[in-house]
Amino acid sequence: xxxxxxxxxxxxxxxxxxxxxxxxxxxxxxxxxxxxxxxxxxxxxxxxxxxxxxxxxxxxxxxxxxxxxxxxxxxxxxxxxxxxxxxxxxxxxxxxxxxxxxxxxxxxxxxxxxxxxxxxxxxxxxxxxxxxxxxxxxxxxxxxxxxxxxxxxxxxxxxxxxxxxxxxxxxxxxxxxxxxxxxxxxxxxxxxxxxxxxxxxxxxxxxxxxxxxxxxxxxxxxxxxxxxxxxxxxxxxxxxxxxxxxxxxxxxxxxxxxxxxxxxxxxxxxxxxxxxxxxxxxxxxxxxxxxxxxxxxxxxxxxxxxxxxxxxxxxxxxxxxxxxxxxxxxxxxxxxxxxxxxxxxxxxxxxxxxxxxxxxxxxxxxxxxxxxxxxxxxxxxxxxxxxxxxxxxxxxxxxxxxxxxxxxxxxxxxxxxxxxxxxxxxxxxxxxxxxxxxxxxxxxxxxxxxxxxxxxxxxxxxxxxxxxxxxxx
Numbered sequence: 001x002x003x004x005x006x007x008x009x010x011x012x013x014x015x016x017x018x019x020x021x022x023x024x025x026x027x028x029x030x031x032x033x034x035x036x037x038x039x040x041x042x043x044x045x046x047x048x049x050x051x052x053x054x055x056x057x058x059x060x061x062x063x064x065x066x067x068x069x070x071x072x073x074x075x076x077x078x079x080x081x082x083x084x085x086x087x088x089x090x091x092x093x094x095x096x097x098x099x100x101x102x103x104x105x106x107x108x109x110x111x112x113x114x115x116x117x118x119x120x121x122x123x124x125x126x127x128x129x130x131x132x133x134x135x136x137x138x139x140x141x142x143x144x145x146x147x148x149x150x151x152x153x154x155x156x157x158x159x160x161x162x163x164x165x166x167x168x169x170x171x172x173x174x175x176x177x178x179x180x181x182x183x184x185x186x187x188x189x190x191x192x193x194x195x196x197x198x199x200x201x202x203x204x205x206x207x208x209x210x211x212x213x214x215x216x217x218x219x220x221x222x223x224x225x226x227x228x229x230x231x232x233x234x235x236x237x238x239x240x241x242x243x244x245x246x247x248x249x250x251x252x253x254x255x256x257x258x259x260x261x262x263x264x265x266x267x268x269x270x271x272x273x274x275x276x277x278x279x280x281x282x283x284x285x286x287x288x289x290x291x292x293x294x295x296x297x298x299x300x301x302x303x304x305x306x307x308x309x310x311x312x313x314x315x316x317x318x319x320x321x322x323x324x325x326x327x328x329x330x331x332x333x334x335x336x337x338x339x340x341x342x343x344x345x346x347x348x349x350x351x352x353x354x355x356x357x358x359x360x361x362x363x364x365x366x367x368x369x370x371x372x373x374x375x376x377x378x379x380x381x382x383x384x385x386x387x388x389x390x391x392x393x394x395x396x397x398x399x400x401x402x403x404x405x406x407x408x409x410x411x412x413x414x415x416x417x418x419x420x421x422x423x424x425x426x427x428x429x430x431x432x433x434x435x436x437x438x439x440x441x442x443x444x445x446x447x448x449x450x451x452x453x454x455x456x457x458x459x460x461x462x463x464x465x466x467x468x469x470x471x472x473x
Contacts, residue, residue, distance in 0.1 A: 026104025067124030156230025171210025177203030277304030356429030
């Protein structure tokens with residue numbers, strides 16, 4: 001084997017380089033120099049994102065275990081941008097005296113999970129996929145329990161690691177059965193040998209259920225609201241957007257490339273899971289008063305909508321999926337960004353706490369409003385266009401009833417998103433949250449999210465460029 005071929009893995013080596021530099025900096029820098037740790041970390045990660053945003057020709061490494069196609073550059077760049085926004089929003093949290101000594105740990109753990117997602121996305125073999133899955137999951141459990149002196153965070157960490165271990169075990173059992181019936185772990189070989197025997201179908205169900213846990217699709221979602229509520233808000237937003245987005249990309253690729261011969265079976269499974277996820281999550285979201293739990297059920301519902309693109313199994317579906325995750329990233333991170341700013345300074349996370357927020361914090365209220373409008377799919381915000389494309393992808397494959405059910409659910413989602421807007425702009429409050437000052441990194445992250453929500457849907461170049469490369473997946 002020619003080991004020089006590993007040098008083609010520029011995204012992975014670039015990210016590892018950033019991690020090593022930050023680790024050495026954190027260990028050996030003086031107390032005075034450590035004051036510049038976060039600016040240096042943000043600059044390094046920004047350089048990494050820019051350096052790796054241009055697609056290259058397809059290639060394989062290690063006999064096909066690592067498989068790159070140009071579309072993966074867009075996927076990884078979206079994850080990079082989302083991670084960068086979250087790191088900016090975590091600036092104030094990491095500047096608190098209690099967390100200042102753990103800044104290096106936070107960055108190293110966050111980038112470790114991102115590295116695992118890189119390996120998952122580019123895997124061409126189930127062994128590489130599982131290594132990436134665990135590389136992403138184990139540091140994530142540490143992040144969830146990052147605030148170790150907080151009882152809720154410790155509880156959330158325990159729930160997450162138990163759920164993650166259970167999900168990984170189920171997936172690994174399914175993979176072992178797939179290997180036992182086909183004699184290989186390579187995706188390209190399994191696609192020709194997987195004939196859909198009863199044992200193989202059982203193996204597929206075990207494997208796919210484990211991924212459903214990761215994406216938090218109903219009925220495998222019960223860990224989500226508790227973990228989202230207990231963990232620190234910036235980590236919650238990372239779970240909601242980056243982790244979920246990577247898992248959805250991988251799910252689509254595996255279904256289309258590895259299991260094309262049982263397309264009818266996995267479409268039937270996704271049909272039921274999609275309907276349950278959208279409907280159940282919307283109904284439960286209406287009842288929530290804690291905004292972190294509210295956004296948790298919102299993310300479960302959005303995961304159900306994403307499945308409309310996955311179930312199509314086409315290149316148009318892939319383009320719609322990538323575009324939807326891009327828009328969802330800006331919308332959800334804007335909402336979590338506002339929530340994070342308010343929680344860090346006031347410890348208030350209840351919907352009633354937001355009564356009259358517009359009077360004291362009009363800019364934060366505006367960002368939250370357009371983020372919720374985009375999540376609800378109200379035109380002319382980007383969320384409307386992302387939903388339009390995934391509905392079109394599903395309709396193209398004849399899923400008319402499924403799209404109709406999803407459209408009915410948008411009415412329910414519009415109602416509960418408007419509850420927050422009503423609290424901020426209409427409900428009266430003699431003592432609203434005081435006027436808050438926002439640090440520059442968090443403010444800049446909200447500006448990026450706002451621009452993304454307002455213009456991505458109006459500029460067709462984004463979707464067209466994604467669609468061009470989706471046909472090469």
